Amino acid sequence: MAYRSTERVKARLSASRERIIAAALEIMARHGYAGCSVAAVAERAGVATGSVYRHFPTKAHLFAEVFRTASQREVDAVARAAARQATVAAQVAAVVETFAGRALQSPRLAYALLAEPVDPAVDAERLTFRRAYADLIAGYVAAGVASGELPPQDPELTSTAVVGALAEAMVGPLAAGVAGPGTIPGLIRFIHRALGVSP
Amino acid sequence: MAYRSTERVKARLSASRERIIAAALEIMARHGYAGCSVAAVAERAGVATGSVYRHFPTKAHLFAEVFRTASQREVDAVARAAARQATVAAQVAAVVETFAGRALQSPRLAYALLAEPVDPAVDAERLTFRRAYADLIAGYVAAGVASGELPPQDPELTSTAVVGALAEAMVGPLAAGVAGPGTIPGLIRFIHRALGVSP
DNA sequence: GCAAGGACTGAATGATGGTTCACTTCTTCC
DNA sequence: GGAAGAAGTGAACCATCATTCAGTCCTTGC
Numbered sequence: 001m002a003y004r005s006t007e008r009v010k011a012r013l014s015a016s017r018e019r020i021i022a023a024a025l026e027i028m029a030r031h032g033y034a035g036c037s038v039a040a041v042a043e044r045a046g047v048a049t050g051s052v053y054r055h056f057p058t059k060a061h062l063f064a065e066v067f068r069t070a071s072q073r074e075v076d077a078v079a080r081a082a083a084r085q086a087t088v089a090a091q092v093a094a095v096v097e098t099f100a101g102r103a104l105q106s107p108r109l110a111y112a113l114l115a116e117p118v119d120p121a122v123d124a125e126r127l128t129f130r131r132a133y134a135d136l137i138a139g140y141v142a143a144g145v146a147s148g149e150l151p152p153q154d155p156e157l158t159s160t161a162v163v164g165a166l167a168e169a170m171v172g173p174l175a176a177g178v179a180g181p182g183t184i185p186g187l188i189r190f191i192h193r194a195l196g197v198s199p
Numbered sequence: 200m201a202y203r204s205t206e207r208v209k210a211r212l213s214a215s216r217e218r219i220i221a222a223a224l225e226i227m228a229r230h231g232y233a234g235c236s237v238a239a240v241a242e243r244a245g246v247a248t249g250s251v252y253r254h255f256p257t258k259a260h261l262f263a264e265v266f267r268t269a270s271q272r273e274v275d276a277v278a279r280a281a282a283r284q285a286t287v288a289a290q291v292a293a294v295v296e297t298f299a300g301r302a303l304q305s306p307r308l309a310y311a312l313l314a315e316p317v318d319p320a321v322d323a324e325r326l327t328f329r330r331a332y333a334d335l336i337a338g339y340v341a342a343g344v345a346s347g348e349l350p351p352q353d354p355e356l357t358s359t360a361v362v363g364a365l366a367e368a369m370v371g372p373l374a375a376g377v378a379g380p381g382t383i384p385g386l387i388r389f390i391h392r393a394l395g396v397s398p
Numbered sequence: 399g400c401a402a403g404g405a406c407t408g409a410a411t412g413a414t415g416g417t418t419c420a421c422t423t424c425t426t427c428c
Numbered sequence: 429g430g431a432a433g434a435a436g437t438g439a440a441c442c443a444t445c446a447t448t449c450a451g452t453c454c455t456t457g458c
Contacts, residue, residue: 005434009425013435034319037415039438048437050418059416117316120233130367157385160371161364165393168329168363169356186356194364194393208405208455237446238408247407249448258446 017055020045024066029109033118036063060121067122070113071129077102079136088144089197092162093188095137100170100184107174114167114174130167134159141195151196162191216254219244223265228308232317235262259320266321269312270328276301278335287343288396291361292387294336299369299383306373313366313373329366333358340394350395361390 005013023045027036038059042049056062081098085091103110112118113129138159144150169187173179222244226235237258241248255261280297284290302309311317312328337358343349368386372378 006426009435016435038417039415042438049416050438051436053417054435117319117322120316123316127370153388154381154385157368157382158389161368161386161389164363164365164367165360166363167367169360171326172359182353183356186353187360189352190357190360190393193395194389196392205456212405236444241408248446249408250406252447253405 013055016045016047016051020047020052020055020062021066021069024062025070025109028066028070028112029106032108032112033063033116033122038062060119063119063122064125067113067125067129070109071125071132074099074102074113075129075132075136078133082136082140088140088149088195089192091140092137092191092195092197095133095140096166096188096191097184099133099166100173100179100187103170103174104179107177110170111174115171130163133166134163137162144195149197153196158195162194165191165194212254215244215246215250219246219251219254219261220265220268223261224269224308227265227269227311228305231307231311232262232315232321237261259318262318262321263324266312266324266328269308270324270331273298273301273312274328274331274335277332281335281339287339287348287394288391290339291336291390291394291396294332295365295387295390296383298332298365299372299378299386302369302373303376303378306376309369310373314370329362332365333362336361343394348396352395357394361393364390364393 020041024036024041027040027044038052039049041062042052045052052062056065078095078098081094082091085094103114113126118126134156136159138155141150141153141155141158145152145155166187169183170179173183219240223235223240226239226243237251238248240261241251244251251261255264277294277297280293281290284293302313312325317325333355335358337354340349340352340354340357344351344354365386368382369378372382
C-alpha cells in the first residue's frame with residue numbers, strides 16, 4: 001500500500017470536477033445544449049476528453065448535474081426574492097419578476113434550462129427544476145389559502161399551472177431576446193387573478 | 200416521351216405518402232419519437248427505407264408533417280368542441296375538457312406532441328402547435344373582453360399563459376397515465392379565475 | 399412487344415460524437 | 429530513490445442511424 005489519495009489530491013479532483021461543470025454551464029449559456037459535446041466541455045475545462053469520464057459515468061450524468069446546479073441557483077434566487085415579501089400577492093410578483101428578469105439576463109441559458117431539446121435522461125432533471133418552482137409556489141399558495149388571503153384551491157395544481165404559464169409566456173420573449181414592456185406586469189396580473197388575489 | 204405519370208400512379212404515390220405518415224404516427228403513439236427510426240417507419244408502412252426519401256427530403260421534414268397533421272387533428276377537435284359553446288367561460292371549459300380528455304386517451308402521443316425531446320427542426324413545429332391553441336383561445340378572450348364578459352387584458356399574453364398552464368398541468372398525469380379526478384375541474388376553475396370570468 | 403423513364407429497393411456509406419483503453423505522468427509512502 | 433498505484437491523456441473505437449445510389453421492377457405510350 002504505497003498510495004492513498006490525500007486531502008490535497010481530493011481537493012484537486014473536486015476542483016477539476018467543478019471546473020468541468022462550470023465549463024459545461026458556460027458552453028450551454030453561450031451555445032445551448034446542442035454545442036455541448038464532451039470534447040468541447042473538456043477543452044474548455046482544460047482537461048482531456050477521457051478525464052471527464054473519471055468524474056461522470058456518462059454524458060447524461062454530467063448534464064443531469066449541470067442542470068441540477070443551474071436550476072438550484074435559479075430557484076434559490078427566486079426563493080430569496082420572494083422570502084422578502086409578506087403577502088402572497090407580493091411573493092408571487094417577486095417570483096415572476098425574478099424568474100423573468102434572470103431569464104432575460106441569460107436568455108440562451110434560460111432556453112436551455114426550460115425548453116431546448118435535450119437527451120431524455122437529462123430531460124428528467126428538467127422536470128425536477130420545474131417541480132422545485134412549483135413546490136416553492138405551492139407553499140405560498142397553501143399559506144394564502146390557510147390565511148384566507150386566497151380562496152380555497154389545490155395548491156399543487158395551482159402552482160403547477162402557474163409554472164407552466166410562466167414558462168410558456170417566457171419562451172417567446174426568450175427567442176426574441178427581449179420581452180415587451182407589458183409582459184411581466186401582465187403576467188403578474190394574470191397570475192394574481194388565477195390565484196384569486198382580491199383586487 | 201414514353202412515360203408521364205398518370206392519375207392512377209399519382210393516387211398510389213399519394214396513398215404511399217399517407218401510409219408513411221400514418222405509420223410514423225402509429226409508432227409515435229406507441230413508442231414515442233425515440234422509437235421512430237426511418238427504417239422502422241418504412242417497415243411499418245410496407246415500403247423500403249429509401250422510398251421514404253421519395254416523399255420527404257429528410258427525416259425532419261417527414262416528422263414536421265407528422266406533427267402538423269397530428270396537431271391539426273387535435274386543434275380541430277378542440278375548436279369544434281369550443282364552437283358549440285356560447286360564453287367564454289363555457290368555451291374555455293370545453294377547450295380544457297377536450298384537450299385533456301384526448302390527451303389522456305392517447306398519453307404517449309400527447310407526450311410526444313407536447314413535451315418529448317425531439318429533433319430541433321421538428322421542435323419548431325411544436326411551437327406552431329401551441330400557437331394554434333393559443334390563437335384559438337386568444338380569439339375567445341378577445342371576444343370576451345370586447346363583450347365585457349372579461350376584464351381588459353392582452354389576449355395574446357393571456358392565451359399563451361393558459362396554454363402553458365394547460366400543458367404543464369397535463370405532463371404529470373400523462374406520465375402517470377391518468378389524471379386525478381379533480382384535475383380537470385380544478386384546471387377549469389384556475390383558468391376561469393385567470394381570465395377573470397365573474398363567478 | 400418494347401423503349402423510355404419513373405418508382406422502388408435495401409445494402410452500403412458516412413457523419414456524428416459518446417465512450418474506451420493502452421499508455422504516460424504524477425503522488426504517496428517506505 | 430523507487431515501487432505501487434492512482435490520475436490523466438487523447439487518439440482510436442464503435443454504435444447508431446440518416447442518407448444515398450446502383451441496380452431492378454413497373455408503367456406508359458407507341
